[in-house]
Amino acid sequence: MDLTLLRTFVMVHRAGSFTRAAALLGLSQPAVTSQIRTLERQLGRPLFLRQARGVTPTTVGDELAQRAAPHLDALVEITERGLDERDGIRTLHVAGPPEFVSARVLPALTPLVAQGFAVRASLLCDPTETLDGLAAGHHDLAVATARPRGGLFAATPLCDEEHVLVAAPRWAARLSPDVLLNKGAVVLEQLPVVEVHESLPFVTRYWTAVFESKPAAAATVIAPDLRAVLECAASGAGLAVLPRYLCEADLAAGRLVALLDPPVPPLRTYFLVVRTGTLALPHILRAHERLLRAAGDW
Template sequence: MQLLWLQTFMAVYHTGSFTKAARQLGITQPTVTQQVRGLELEFGLPLFERNPRGVVPTPSATVLAKDVQDSLKNLSIAIGRHFGDGEENRPLRIGATPELAAARLMPALSRLVMGGMDIKTSVGVSYELLDRLSEGFLDLVVSTIRPRRRGLEATPLADEELILAASPSMAQEMFPHGVTEEDVDLVAKAPLIAYAETLPLIRQYWKDVFDATPTTAPSVVVPDLRAVMSAVISSAGISVLPRCLCSAALSSGALVTLMEPELPPINTLYLVVQSGTLADYRLSQVHSRLLRSAQVWA
């Protein structure tokens, strides 16, 4: 049995998709399928069941994942320490959502890069990046969600106000009299644009403002808040977005807010590392620089 098969298995287990696992590992989807099939033949048991959204681990796969996860992480660290180029020479591996990487991460770290620091950035949704951090494949994640798992340390980075946004034409057509906290059923009639199937920001806004849960599936899912904003501007639907991301579109009139709650919902960004790793000088530098930069993000 090859160690690589187990690493591929863990990528499929965490992403719930052969395609996403292939993208994460930098290999082809048929290679992922072949390696998982090889593992299943070794065990004599199926590890995943297909469904319309990807794959679901079988009970046997869940037991296997829990048994090998920590060992794979420790092996990865040991191999890098003894056979790699050295921890002090390899790039720091940082994960963030695409819009945070573009708007926040790169500008904040530019001086460190000019000073000679090597940084490798991975983009994706936060829960997938946190999986890669737990497995030792990333050093730090700028996360839009607070991790609730052992072995990770999360430091609050910045708060971002959430708004319910629409294009002026859609706002006038669907909500000519505006929206109040009692109009959750009216809002539910509008197409929803989301950056994840789980509707993270939308769920939070619905809970904080309407004291309800979204009842409709999103019409469009695109894992980049900048693309979500573009879809809203083009009147494809409405969405919940960070106000700071939309400031220019709001000022120009390309976007409008459908309501202004007395207590606007807030989403907190977190800096997440593995426990104990801030003893690394380079990682500590990045961590401190991001904390200082975030003081003026609002």
């Protein structure tokens, strides 16, 4: 049986779509469709049920994927090991939110450098871009703020991120926690806000969880990096919602003040994501395990 047909079949099975698989393989959608039809003719059985949005594997398709995928992944591993022997070094490609990758992921992976690893980081604000790059093979590991769906990825919860409502001391001195708890949305509309996007993703998540309402105000400062948001807030530009790990030192130093201490603070879960089957590769498995161990202290 042609391994090219099996490789295309496994990619379609994992991607759940001929179009998606074609993009990942660098082929046209008609070429992928033709290869799957050829494989189905050779086997004499349908492998996928065509639907309006993607495809669903038949029982035969699932069985073939379970039998074929591990062997195809093993061939990839052999190829990767061969590259390692020639190059003498293993390059690990990671991607995710700029602040989290910078503050958490890269320091945790640094010890691998002494073990013959090189690390390349892609700092990406757009989670869709991150997962698309992972699917296309541009990254080995990715950090995502939502569990991806489908069989193309394998995701493991990494850690929870607590969000804190903060402002510079001069703003905090004007605000009462009781007023914020009772009239949070109204207060927000009267104060300048620093955010990463016009849609106020962090502020909206916080207000929904704590005040059970949505903010109506527009941001005064937009900076698409939480580290920039932190500096703007600390300099007095307005209030902001930040991950605790990012602003902990500034809270301790008094540059920022936590405006509220809700009984149940808003949380966001990070997921460590790989392409299905790639944990069979030793360098990805080692980095994956190291990040999960490090996350126990986060």
